[in-house]
Amino acid sequence: MGTLYLIATPIGNLEDITARAVRLLRAVPLIAAEDTRHTRKLLNHLGITTPALSYHEHNKLARLDRVLAALAAGDVALVSDAGTPALSDPGQELVRAAIAAGFPVVPVPGAAAAIAALVASGLATDRFTFLGFLPRQPRARRAVLATVRDSPCTLILYEAPHRLRACLADLLAVLGDRPTAAARELTKLHEEIVRGPLSELQARYAAEPGPRGEFTLIVAGAVAGADEARVSGVAEPDITDRATREALARARAAELRAAGHSTRDIAAQLAREFGLPRRAMYQLAMEATLPN
Numbered sequence: 001m002g003t004l005y006l007i008a009t010p011i012g013n014l015e016d017i018t019a020r021a022v023r024l025l026r027a028v029p030l031i032a033a034e035d036t037r038h039t040r041k042l043l044n045h046l047g048i049t050t051p052a053l054s055y056h057e058h059n060k061l062a063r064l065d066r067v068l069a070a071l072a073a074g075d076v077a078l079v080s081d082a083g084t085p086a087l088s089d090p091g092q093e094l095v096r097a098a099i100a101a102g103f104p105v106v107p108v109p110g111a112a113a114a115i116a117a118l119v120a121s122g123l124a125t126d127r128f129t130f131l132g133f134l135p136r137q138p139r140a141r142r143a144v145l146a147t148v149r150d151s152p153c154t155l156i157l158y159e160a161p162h163r164l165r166a167c168l169a170d171l172l173a174v175l176g177d178r179p180t181a182a183a184r185e186l187t188k189l190h191e192e193i194v195r196g197p198l199s200e201l202q203a204r205y206a207a208e209p210g211p212r213g214e215f216t217l218i219v220a221g222a223v224a225g226a227d228e229a230r231v232s233g234v235a236e237p238d239i240t241d242r243a244t245r246e247a248l249a250r251a252r253a254a255e256l257r258a259a260g261h262s263t264r265d266i267a268a269q270l271a272r273e274f275g276l277p278r279r280a281m282y283q284l285a286m287e288a289t290l291p292n
Contacts, residue, residue, distance in 0.1 A: 002075040004098045006091065008084040008110025012188035014045055016111045022046055024108060028075040032067050034090055038081045050077075060090045064097055071103045084112045088132040088158055113186050114156045117216035120193055121181035124154050124221065131157040138170060138252065138273050145174040155219040161211040168202040169251045171219060179220040184213035249274045250284050257288040 005024050010016040025031060026048050032055040033039035039052055053070075055063050055078070070076050080089035098105050114130055129148060134141045134157055148155060155175075159167045161184075171180075175198070182201055183193045190213070194201060198219070205211050249270045256266045263285040270281035 001103060002071040002073065003104040003106055004071060004095070005075065005077045005106050005108055006085050006095070007077050007079050007108040008112065009039075009042060009079050009082060011082040011111045011113050011116070011186055012191075014042065016187055017042075017046075018108070018110050021108050021110055022048070024075075025050060025077055025079075028077045030067075030070045030074070031077045031079060032063075032094070034080045034085075039079055055090060055094070057090050060093055064094060067094060068097060068101055068103075071098060071101075082111070082113075084110065087112060087114070087130075111187070113158070113183070113214070113216045116186050117181065117183035117193070117218050118154065118156055120183065121154075121218035122195060123179060123181065123218055127152065127221070128154040128156055131155060133158045133160075134167060136163065138166060138248075141167065142170050142174050145170060149175055150222050152221040154221050155217075157217050157219075159215045159217060161213060161215065164211045164215055165202070165205055166252070166255055167217070168198065168205060169248065171217070172198045172202055173248050175219060175222075181218040183216045183218070184211070186216065188213075245274045245276060246280075246284070249276060249281060250287070253281075253284045253288040257285070 005028065007021045007024060008018075009021070025043065025046070028050060031039065031043075031050050031052040033052045034054075034056045036052045036054045043050065043052070053063065053066070055067060067076060078085045078091050078094060080086075080091065083089065085091040086095055095105055118125055118128060129151060131144065131148070134144055157167075164182075177197050177199045179196070180198045180201055181193055181195045182205075183191075185191045192213075194204065196204075252273065253266055253270060256269060261269070263282065266285035266288065267278055267282035270276065270284060271278040274281070
């Protein structure tokens with residue numbers, strides 16, 4: 001009976017791999033990789049010739065039986081494109097299936113963008129909640145954020161660069177103006193960690209031509225946010241309030257206009273997302289076309 005090894009790989013800098021990981025990647029009969037082409041670059045760099053089988057989001061259920069059969073014959077290493085497998089990456093179903101089938105599952109710790117960003121953020125590390133990637137749709141994204149609005153835990157989430165601006169706007173509207181850190185390109189040549197209030201980060205990235213690189217966002221918990229609000233005398237926004245929804249809709253209108261959508265389409269989209277009258281949303285869409 002084989003063992004399933006969950007092996008963390010570098011998130012950028014190829015030096016960030018443990019000696020244990022290298023030894024196991026060389027010793028196992030098979031590597032289940034999110035993208036074999038990506039993993040092969042790492043293996044070639046390390047001088048490892050172990051066979052690799054693709055195991056990603058779109059084929060993970062179809063490949064499950066094949067990986068379990070390989071485990072019955074020997075050890076298997078599971079790796080993602082970067083970081084720790086099964087953490088916002090394929091692998092959770094395989095881990096559960098391996099456990100249910102009686103195979104040992106052994107973690108081989110290493111790089112993780114969430115932890116790297118957290119410890120460098122300057123925010124509290126004693127209690128945190130990992131949210132992974134938030135939903136792409138604004139309404140669903142705000143609904144998830146509303147569930148952690150009162151949590152005292154530091155929040156950790158991942159975001160793609162093309163959704164960063166919308167995500168920051170929703171974080172500010174739902175959570176309030178809390179201390180935040182935005183980390184991108186961690187361990188890579190252009191690594192950057194920007195720290196400050198959410199409002200400052202939102203303004204910074206709204207002014208940039210286009211954020212690049214995958215982002216890890218670290219947001220202070222509710223206690224810090226509430227303390228800041230009391231000091232400033234500003235109440236935390238309520239997304240059920242119409243004025244707040246209109247402010248969110250105005251930001252969304254600018255985003256849709258920048259993406260090239262027509263005034264009519266923007267108005268219809270805003271009405272669906274925010275539950276506001278279409279005529280009022282048409283006016284917001286028109287305003288989005290005016291020069292600043």
